[in-house]
Amino acid sequence: MDRSTEDDGYDLVDLTGVGLDELMQLEPSAFAHSMRRILEDIDHPQDAVAGWQSAL
């Protein structure tokens, strides 16, 4: 089901149904890196605290 723009107007991108095998085989692009980061965040959730923008 694509819920990306349904119900509460939530403009999310729906990853439901994407295979982990396909993700692991992606080339080392920015897209692949972002996918893997999402998986890491699901496996190891961290406190939702943001960093100050004026330093790296």
Added chain:
Amino acid sequence: MPQTITRPAPALPPSAARQPSPFREYVIKVHNGCDLACHYCYMYRLADRRTWIDRSAMAEVTFDRAVARIREHLRRHGLTRARAVFHGGEPLLVGADRLARMAGQVREAMPPGTAVDVTIQTNAVRLSPRDIELFATHGIRVGVSLDGDRQANDRHRRSANGRSSYDAVDRALRLLGERPDIFAGILCVVDLANDPVQTYEALVQYRPPTVDFLLPHGNWTVPPPGYSDQPRFGAWLAVAYDRWYEAPARETGVRFFEAVINLLFGGASRTEAIGGYPAATIVINADGSYEDIDTLRSAYSGAVDTGLNVFDHSLDEALHHPDVVARRQSMVTAVSECRVCPVRRVCGGGYYPHRYRDGNGFANPSVYSRDLRYLIEHIANRLRADIARLKGKP
């Protein structure tokens, strides 16, 4: 049966919590002076110009008290990880040796088992090979500010007498590119006059682990330079995004873009610039006063003031200061324009200082709301196309 992803519950920003989360990031203004005179500097050139007059370094006794207050705060809240940022003005004006001593002092003073990441954010004009070695020895990470190639950088980042900063910064960045152990990355302020692809490529040549594009500060009362009723900043960022995103192999991280992607997937933002995730940050000024995030100086004179300081007050008192609480609970659901916006959960109202308007303070969408929506929708469309391909759809 192959494993597939099920959608995670969207992360809630800390503003949803009843108790403010403790400060985890301590910005220490070790020197309020600077050897550059950048046109857009929020410390000197925007609404609050008090540091233009007071360009002093932090006294040792003030730094000692700041360290003691940080230790007290970490102990009280049982935190085992924190970040100290040596900032200015220009932090290197106190000298690399003193910065190394300060880093050692912070680490030694912390409760047992507490890890403190120490970073400096510098214009890199004075950053020498010896400084880089010293910082590596002391585990101090170095972030640098650069706006692109020579022409782009010299548009704003010059000394008071007009001299270019580019050659000195270029030299320093080439050295840092060889030290991935301490190179934190590059901050770049967007100027619409600069080409976004050229700008990105000028930054990525130094092999930074991360770059970030910062929107020039402005608000509804004093809009940013180049502001119009068209999403020009959003379009600029979208071109830079495409250049970054389309590289066959990821060349660097772009903090702002990666935060948008994470938010679009229902994750959290790691930057206060987007998503309504206010930073758990306190600024300790060179005179020892506690200040709210210093970019609020772009809104009005006094916006950062708490009336509290390291000599007389704990950091917990700053944590409960009404203005600090207000910023950290600044979800935009109360703003009617945002309530009906389809990208509100990703945008989060944008960066807090950019919401300011004389008369009603920060209860507004970002002055960049049009740009943020343009960029978010652009990134979402790119992601949806790639996800569809992954799922085997045309």
